[in-house]
Amino acid sequence: MTDVMAGAEPFFMQGKGPAVLVLHGFTGSTQSMRYLGEELHRRFGFTVSGPRLKGHGTSPDDMETTGYLDWLASAEEALHHLAGQGKKVFVTGLSMGGTITLNLAARFPNIVAGIVPINAAAGIFDGAIAELISDGAAPKRVPGIGSDIKAEGVEELAYREVPVACLRQVHVLIAATESLLRKITCPTLAIHSREDHVVPSANGKRIAQEVSSNDVRLLWLNNSFHVATLDNDKDLIVERCGRFISEIAGSQSS
Numbered sequence: 345m346t347d348v349m350a351g352a353e354p355f356f357m358q359g360k361g362p363a364v365l366v367l368h369g370f371t372g373s374t375q376s377m378r379y380l381g382e383e384l385h386r387r388f389g390f391t392v393s394g395p396r397l398k399g400h401g402t403s404p405d406d407m408e409t410t411g412y413l414d415w416l417a418s419a420e421e422a423l424h425h426l427a428g429q430g431k432k433v434f435v436t437g438l439s440m441g442g443t444i445t446l447n448l449a450a451r452f453p454n455i456v457a458g459i460v461p462i463n464a465a466a467g468i469f470d471g472a473i474a475e476l477i478s479d480g481a482a483p484k485r486v487p488g489i490g491s492d493i494k495a496e497g498v499e500e501l502a503y504r505e506v507p508v509a510c511l512r513q514v515h516v517l518i519a520a521t522e523s524l525l526r527k528i529t530c531p532t533l534a535i536h537s538r539e540d541h542v543v544p545s546a547n548g549k550r551i552a553q554e555v556s557s558n559d560v561r562l563l564w565l566n567n568s569f570h571v572a573t574l575d576n577d578k579d580l581i582v583e584r585c586g587r588f589i590s591e592i593a594g595s596q597s598s
Contacts, residue, residue, distance in 0.1 A: 352401025369439030412517035436460035450524035492570035
């Protein structure tokens with residue numbers, strides 16, 4: 345059995361309101377989403393589930409045995425568990441977790457009531473990673489991409505090195521999800537940092553422009569980098585995310 349890193353464990357908090365699935369990013373862990381999840385539960389009373397995506401929060405060796413279908417399956421299992429409680433289910437996620445959020449909304453429109461993708465990847469990059477994953481002679485591992493955080497002294501619990509095979513897998517996921525954006529009809533609050541060194545801010549605009557929902561909102565973060573859920577704007581994210589979910593859940597009940 346693979347050991348899970350301290351702080352990377354999945355979490356679940358039962359509440360009385362809507363249910364929220366919170367998804368961490370590529371090579372990251374539930375640590376990046378725990379504050380958001382705990383505060384959505386404490387301040388708004390939501391039921392919150394934070395699954396650990398397969399191959400994450402353990403080791404790069406373990407991650408290398410997984411691919412995008414495994415990561416999707418981890419999220420889908422948690423989604424269906426929440427739906428089984430008979431609650432309205434909302435999904436939010438950071439980075440690749442935001443990409444999976446979009447993917448779930450497109451594929452499970454009868455389950456997902458609304459989404460909040462945060463610094464989500466929707467296909468716009470500077471080309472460097474595309475060159476890397478297209479190179480048959482690329483190294484097996486490259487330096488990690490975690491802890492792009494503006495606040496001093498804050499670190500993300502993420503791998504220090506990334507399997508290139510998994511980089512290829514995440515780009516398949518991103519490309520597939522980009523093609524599904526038009527299928528998203530649920531209310532959408534896209535949140536993106538203006539200065540993001542991992543996923544360019546143009547991705548936030550693309551999401552807002554491409555989804556088919558009649559209720560699309562775009563919130564810019566001015567004081568955070570990529571891992572915004574641990575950064576200076578983390579409480580703004582909690583507040584806006586919580587208000588959005590409360591509003592949509594209330595309007596759908598009326």
